[in-house]
Amino acid sequence: MSNEQHVIMDETAIRRALTRIAHEILEKNKGIEDCVLVGIRTRGVFLAQRIAERMNEIEGTPIPWGEIDVTSYRDDRDSKEATAERVEGAKLSLEHLNIHDKKVILFDDVLYTGRTIRAAMDALMDCGRPRMIQLAVLADRGHRELPIRPDYIGKNVPTSKHEEITVALTEIDGKDEVTISQREER
Numbered sequence: 001m002s003n004e005q006h007v008i009m010d011e012t013a014i015r016r017a018l019t020r021i022a023h024e025i026l027e028k029n030k031g032i033e034d035c036v037l038v039g040i041r042t043r044g045v046f047l048a049q050r051i052a053e054r055m056n057e058i059e060g061t062p063i064p065w066g067e068i069d070v071t072s073y074r075d076d077r078d079s080k081e082a083t084a085e086r087v088e089g090a091k092l093s094l095e096h097l098n099i100h101d102k103k104v105i106l107f108d109d110v111l112y113t114g115r116t117i118r119a120a121m122d123a124l125m126d127c128g129r130p131r132m133i134q135l136a137v138l139a140d141r142g143h144r145e146l147p148i149r150p151d152y153i154g155k156n157v158p159t160s161k162h163e164e165i166t167v168a169l170t171e172i173d174g175k176d177e178v179t180i181s182q183r184e185e186r
């Protein structure tokens with residue numbers, strides 16, 4: 001099977017999509033009052049940080065942002081962590097960010113089954129009581145297994161289950177690029 005990667009978003013496309021999403025968030029929320037951004041580790045964090053910078057440029061006011069580690073909340077990973085430990089882990093990753101009664105805008109790079117987002121929502125609820133949670137993703141590839149729908153989408157990418165979306169971001173991968181390829185069968 002060919003494992004060729006096709007670029008579906010280059011650096012310019014990613015930059016434009018993030019700028020558009022920053023404007024959409026501001027429009028939907030009528031500014032940044034009571035909004036906080038939370039990126040899901042790993043790449044969601046860099047997306048949240050970039051959007052926070054853009055929103056600051058547009059509004060002239062810094063918007064609080066932070067990151068959350070949801071690994072131990074996933075339902076498809078063996079977790080030996082006790083509930084108290086995983087709550088502590090989530091709280092530690094969200095340190096310095098008050099989400100109580102805030103409009104939390106959650107960021108991830110790819111949305112597929114929705115299980116990561118479910119895990120993130122559970123983790124957030126354990127850390128406080130957001131007034132509202134909204135979801136922003138760079139690429140929505142479909143195939144949801146849970147009733148989760150993003151509020152902000154960089155690009156809708158119709159895929160087959162045999163394909164894979166890979167997001168590269170400069171901060172961690174040395175370049176900005178979204179590619180699609182055939183999934184390696186394991």
Ligand SMILES: O=P(O)(O)OC[C@H]1O[C@H](OP(=O)(O)OP(=O)(O)O)[C@H](O)[C@@H]1O
Binds near residue numbers: 109111112
């Ligand atoms: O909607 P889902 O089916 O949950 O898939 C989406 C998740 O998959 C990827 O993470 P992955 O677990 O592959 O780890 P990574 O962030 O380290 O790539 C991606 O970053 C999303 O978080």
Ligand SMILES: O=c1cc[nH]c(=O)[nH]1
Binds near residue numbers: 110111112163167
């Ligand atoms: O194609 C996919 C599916 C889940 N997560 C990814 O990063 N890519």
